[in-house]
Amino acid sequence: MDILSQDIMYLAGVGPNRKKLLSSELGIETFGDLLEYYPYKYVDRSKIYKVSELTGEMPFVQVVGHILSFETFDMGPRKERVVAHFSDGTGIMDLVWFNGGKYAKEHYRIGQDYLVFGRPSVFNNRIQVQHPELEAIDHSSLNFEHSAAQTSADANNGQWSMVNGQYKMRPYYNTTEKMKKYSLTSRGMERLVRNLLEKLKEPLPETIPDFITSRLHLMNRDKALRTIHYPQDAKELERARVRLKFEELFYVQLNILRYASDQRRKYRGYVFNRIGEVFNTFYYDHLPFNLTGAQKRVMHEIRRDMASGRQMNRLLQGDVGSGKTLVALMAMLIAIDNGFQACMMAPTEILAEQHLTTIAEFLKGMDVRVELLTGIVKGKKRQEILDGLLDGSVQILVGTHAIIEDTVQFRQLGMVVIDEQHRFGVAQRAKLWSKSRPSSQPLPTGRGVYTSANDTSNVKGNYSPPSEGGGGGGSIPHVLVMTATPIPRTLAMTLYGDLDVSVIDELPPGRKPIHTTHVFESRMASLYDGIRRQINQGRQVYIVYPLIEESEKMDLKNLEQGFEMLRQVFPEFKMSKVHGRMKPSDKEEEMQRFVRGETQILVATTVIEVGVNVPNASVMVIIDAQRFGLSQLHQLRGRVGRGADQSFCILVTNYKLSEVTRKRIDIMCETNDGFRIAEADLKLRGPGDLEGTQQSGMAFDLKIADIARDGQLVQMARDEAQRIVDEDPTCTSTKYEILWSRLKQLHKTPVNWSAIS
Numbered sequence: 001m002d003i004l005s006q007d008i009m010y011l012a013g014v015g016p017n018r019k020k021l022l023s024s025e026l027g028i029e030t031f032g033d034l035l036e037y038y039p040y041k042y043v044d045r046s047k048i049y050k051v052s053e054l055t056g057e058m059p060f061v062q063v064v065g066h067i068l069s070f071e072t073f074d075m076g077p078r079k080e081r082v083v084a085h086f087s088d089g090t091g092i093m094d095l096v097w098f099n100g101g102k103y104a105k106e107h108y109r110i111g112q113d114y115l116v117f118g119r120p121s122v123f124n125n126r127i128q129v130q131h132p133e134l135e136a137i138d139h140s141s142l143n144f145e146h147s148a149a150q151t152s153a154d155a156n157n158g159q160w161s162m163v164n165g166q167y168k169m170r171p172y173y174n175t176t177e178k179m180k181k182y183s184l185t186s187r188g189m190e191r192l193v194r195n196l197l198e199k200l201k202e203p204l205p206e207t208i209p210d211f212i213t214s215r216l217h218l219m220n221r222d223k224a225l226r227t228i229h230y231p232q233d234a235k236e237l238e239r240a241r242v243r244l245k246f247e248e249l250f251y252v253q254l255n256i257l258r259y260a261s262d263q264r265r266k267y268r269g270y271v272f273n274r275i276g277e278v279f280n281t282f283y284y285d286h287l288p289f290n291l292t293g294a295q296k297r298v299m300h301e302i303r304r305d306m307a308s309g310r311q312m313n314r315l316l317q318g319d320v321g322s323g324k325t326l327v328a329l330m331a332m333l334i335a336i337d338n339g340f341q342a343c344m345m346a347p348t349e350i351l352a353e354q355h356l357t358t359i360a361e362f363l364k365g366m367d368v369r370v371e372l373l374t375g376i377v378k379g380k381k382r383q384e385i386l387d388g389l390l391d392g393s394v395q396i397l398v399g400t401h402a403i404i405e406d407t408v409q410f411r412q413l414g415m416v417v418i419d420e421q422h423r424f425g426v427a428q429r430a431k432l433w434s435k436s437r438p439s440s441q442p443l444p445t446g447r448g449v450y451t452s453a454n455d456t457s458n459v460k461g462n463y464s465p466p467s468e469g470g471g472g473g474g475s476i477p478h479v480l481v482m483t484a485t486p487i488p489r490t491l492a493m494t495l496y497g498d499l500d501v502s503v504i505d506e507l508p509p510g511r512k513p514i515h516t517t518h519v520f521e522s523r524m525a526s527l528y529d530g531i532r533r534q535i536n537q538g539r540q541v542y543i544v545y546p547l548i549e550e551s552e553k554m555d556l557k558n559l560e561q562g563f564e565m566l567r568q569v570f571p572e573f574k575m576s577k578v579h580g581r582m583k584p585s586d587k588e589e590e591m592q593r594f595v596r597g598e599t600q601i602l603v604a605t606t607v608i609e610v611g612v613n614v615p616n617a618s619v620m621v622i623i624d625a626q627r628f629g630l631s632q633l634h635q636l637r638g639r640v641g642r643g644a645d646q647s648f649c650i651l652v653t654n655y656k657l658s659e660v661t662r663k664r665i666d667i668m669c670e671t672n673d674g675f676r677i678a679e680a681d682l683k684l685r686g687p688g689d690l691e692g693t694q695q696s697g698m699a700f701d702l703k704i705a706d707i708a709r710d711g712q713l714v715q716m717a718r719d720e721a722q723r724i725v726d727e728d729p730t731c732t733s734t735k736y737e738i739l740w741s742r743l744k745q746l747h748k749t750p751v752n753w754s755a756i757s
């Protein structure tokens with residue numbers, strides 16, 4: 001048996017209690033799991049830095065010095081920030097606690113020498129270390145420069161240099177409170193890993209073909225796994241990390257592309273090669289404007305897919321207002337021209353209704369039957385629609401999830417449009433495919449390994465080998481997925497890796513880019529003149545306050561106070577006020593007053609983010625902009641700039657801006673490009689935090705790679721995987737044996753590899 005699949009129980013230092021803990025707390029069951037439990041940081045024990053040497057760009061470092069004094073700052077009810085001013089004689093830095101400050105104040109003594117570990121950053125031009133680790137030291141043992149082994153009270157310390165020659169960088173492992181009770185601290189984990197590495201005498205087998213490792217100059221697997229725990233130096237560590245990240249990303253991509261290739265061979269797509277009367281009538285007689293270049297390009301891509309005999313699986317990305325809905329509509333008209341029905345699904349009833357209105361408006365005067373089906377369409381009306389779908393008289397169905405219910409059957413569904421990807425995974429898309437031929441066609445879901453994004457269904461990672469030979473199976477509807485939340489390429493490649501991507505990167509003509517500026521709250525007065533001028537020119541203004549659940553009450557108070565203050569500033573204007581605590585009917589009425597132009601200023605919390613369309617509004621003021629995420633700011637800004645007039649967005653903040661906030665604000669002022677903003681957002685926050693991804697469970701079980709920061713590696717992994725699948729589309733070639741068996745192995749383990757929900 002492969003030594004790495006041995007039960008962790010058989011490792012020296014692990015008894016029944018620890019085995020249970022390792023399993024329940026960290027999911028570690030085998031030697032291999034422990035080996036892949038990577039340190040979260042390393043401390044370079046070969047060096048003690050001076051405060052004067054520190055910069056905001058360093059990794060974890062250690063500094064020796066003493067605390068001069070403590071300072072406490074109030075941060076709202078029952079919250080405080082504790083700062084210890086810390087000096088080593090070369091300079092002063094701040095140790096900062098947002099939590100546990102009380103403990104720090106009581107526990108650490110002024111004047112005592114401490115060894116401080118942490119990652120330095122810069123805040124208000126001062127070096128600080130947030131949530132540092134402090135270790136009291138007495139000078140008799142302080143001799144780091146010569147031998148690391150003397151530095152700690154750890155009894156076993158002397159031994160661990162034996163693993164990998166002399167050690168320089170000490171690994172730190174995350175553990176839990178529960179584990180600490182059983183001495184499974186970072187040190188404890190380190191000891192286990194050391195025991196394991198000593199036991200692994202034979203080199204660990206390679207999992208990536210030689211031609212790839214040598215072409216990309218990757219460290220071999222054995223060396224990488226040993227180095228990741230005990231690197232000799234930062235450079236070697238980096239190489240080990242690159243190798244392990246690549247491996248992770250490569251297998252994710254290989255899995256996705258294998259799945260896509262498999263699908264492609266199994267199912268055909270309907271061939272829609274007719275551009276007929278419906279499309280042409282719409283295009284030549286009804287379309288009130290010319291398509292943008294980007295829309296034309298995307299239409300070409302869609303038409304090529306539809307005529308190819310392969311099922312179209314396309315992601316259509318484009319900023320709000322870029323004209324995606326129109327493109328989707330034209331794709332549906334092509335389906336109709338070819339004798340098929342089409343449907344469009346939206347995530348909410350409101351959005352479905354909006355789509356219906358838009359489509360009905362576009363098709364006014366044409367002989368196309370469009371219906372709406374949501375959860376609230378009941379009784380006779382519902383039955384009429386269901387009948388119409390079965391006999392084919394309903395040509396376009398717009399709706400919500402209600403469409404995928406079993407009772408909804410089409411006569412010939414040929415084209416599916418899904419608005420806002422988040423909530424529809426591969427399995428749900430697949431469910432739509434069975435809509436026109438009840439029970440005659442197997443659902444393609446169960447056999448796939450790849451579960452995309454937030455697939456809420458149960459398509460778990462059961463690996464079954466790719467089917468032999470090509471072809472077979474019936475034809476299935478074409479799918480177009482639209483998303484207004486721009487998804488950066490590397491993320492799209494991973495989340496929606498089985499989709500081809502089209503991008504509308506051009507707005508319809510006549511829209512002026514929104515002018516965005518940053519204003520400190522103390523300078524608000526200068527802003528009022530601008531607002532007054534705009535309103536006197538007939539425009540309307542949004543003023544948005546943040547509302548974040550945690551501090552909801554305080555936020556509401558801020559909004560009320562802001563409203564009163566603005567009323568005094570603008571006695572001549574009428575104002576509306578809208579927030580989440582209002583009765584829906586009151587809220588609706590206030591909104592409507594603004595929409596009708598009866599009020600000039602709408603003071604609101606983020607409830608306006610979705611759905612308001614007031615082309616006459618030209619100013620968006622965002623108060624406490626530092627509290628909003630980038631994509632939220634971008635969505636809010638998208639509320640203006642809908643008319644022909646120059647629009648403005650003003651981001652108001654206080655003076656205290658962290659580096660990250662500063663960057664967010666700068667990006668907003670620099671660009672209106674949703675894609676650049678999404679890229680930046682991903683970099684600043686990581687994919688788990690990306691708006692919309694968290695709620696929908698779009699998280700990854702990647703141990704070391706980071707889709708946000710490792711974009712280049714994602715691309716490399718994708719390219720290599722693509723090359724292999726292109727050469728061996730059935731994924732059976734013995735040449736790549738090592739890959740297919742590894743993939744199989746990965747999916748046998750309980751680790752949910754590509755996505756977890």
Ligand code: ADP
Nearest residue numbers: 289290291292319320321322323324325326508
């Ligand atoms: P999206 O779905 O990408 O948010 P829509 O399709 O709703 O964008 O289009 C936004 C607005 O722009 C709509 O009012 C639509 O009629 C209009 N529009 C779309 N394409 C064009 C175009 N090529 N020229 C002018 N206006 C357009």
Ligand code: MG
Nearest residue numbers: 320321324325
């Ligand atoms: Mg839209």
